[in-house]
Amino acid sequence: MTVYFNGEFLDKGRVCVSPDDRGFLLADGVYEVIASYGGRFYMAEAHFARLSRSLAALRIAEPDLDRLRDVALTLLARNDLQQGHAKLYLQITRGVASRSHAFPEAPGPPTVYATVEAYTPPEQLWARGVHTILVPDIRWARCDIKSLALLPNVLASQRAKEAGAYDAIFVRDGVITEGSHTSICAVYAGELITHPLTHHILGGVTRDVVLDLCRRGDIPYRERPIPEETLCEADEVMLLGTTTGVMPVTSVGRQRIGDGRPGVLTLRLQRALHARMVGIEA
Ligand SMILES: Cc1ncc(COP(=O)(O)O)c(C=O)c1O
Incomplete structure (x- = not known):
């Protein structure tokens, strides 16, 4: 597999990450995941904009993002992934420096790693729906x-796996925030509800697309917190994400959602999102 590491395309086995890399020592870095179909990246600009915001928030020098867009396309070509579905991971750290918590006095270049791999959309789960559990949101x-x-x-993800669940849903101060790697929406009497954009959730690109689909499809929605005790009263619950798509949630813990089958609105949004992605309307 050909990957990109600090300016070079090389075989994955030849990548050497320094033991002094601040990503390795301190998790001092950010990442991004972008899906592609038929050789084109979906919502690439929104993902790069979020990458740029994440880097700025941590004051990590921004690598040349135009160059990274080209790198992403080159990786698809070199790995023969221009047909069908693939996903790109971009990892950027504050680079290599001798260990100290504060930023290095003379910062070196950031470490940049990018890789692509084939990905199969979870179509069976999309049709069937998934089980989830609630966990305390112990994040920063x-x-x-x-x-x-x-x-x-x-x-959280490991707890979900051990419980036979697809994902764990975080609860902070009595409200539902998001999944361990997904955004979450619930539907009450035809209105879609999702947590507002605050520091307590990741601003999901898929969440943005789904809210856009709601606006265009005359589906009412509101961005407001969902109290934990009302989640299971929802008619429908769905998880959203770049690789998750629109995933129906049919149970949370011991409680069934609606009639225990994927909801009508969930399936409508699922189809619309997928159509946009494979139709490549960015
Ligand atoms: C915590 C969290 N929330 C939400 C999402 C969904 O974001 P996106 O739709 O941009 O993939 C992710 C994706 O990785 C995530 O990790």
Whole structure:
């Protein structure tokens, strides 16, 4: 597999990350994930804009993003992934420096790693819906930054796996924030509800697309917190994400959502999102 590392295209096995890399030592970095179909990246500008915001929030020098757009396309070509679905991971750290918590006095260049791999959309789960669990949101207060520091997400995701669930849904101060790697929406009497954009959630690109689909499809929506105790009273619940698409949630913990089958609005948004992606309307 050909990957990109600090200015070079090379075989993945030849990448050497320094033990002094601040990403390795301190999780001092950010990442981004972008899906492609038929050789084109979907919502690339929104993902690059979020990358730029994450880097600025952490005061990591921004690499040349135009160059990274070209790198992404070159990776698709070199890995023969110009047909069908693929996903790009971009990892950027504050670079290599001797260990100290504060920024290095004379910062070197950021470390930049990019890789693409084939990806199969979870069509069976889209049709069937998934089980989820609730977990306490023990993350920091800047969840809007797509930071490499994912330990609470890792632990939540592992708890979900051990419970036979697709994802764990975070609860902070009595409200539903988001999934361990997804945004979340609930539908009450035809109105879609999702957490507002605050520091307590990642501003999901898929969330933005779904709200746009609601506006264009005359589907009412509101951005307001969902109290934990009302989640299971929703007619429909869905998880959103770049690789998750629009995923129906049919149960949370021991409670069924609606009649335990994917909701009508969820399936409508799922189809509309997928059509946009494969039709490549950016
Ligand atoms: C915590 C969290 N929320 C939401 C999302 C969904 O974001 P996007 O739709 O941009 O993939 C992700 C994706 O990785 C995530 O990690």
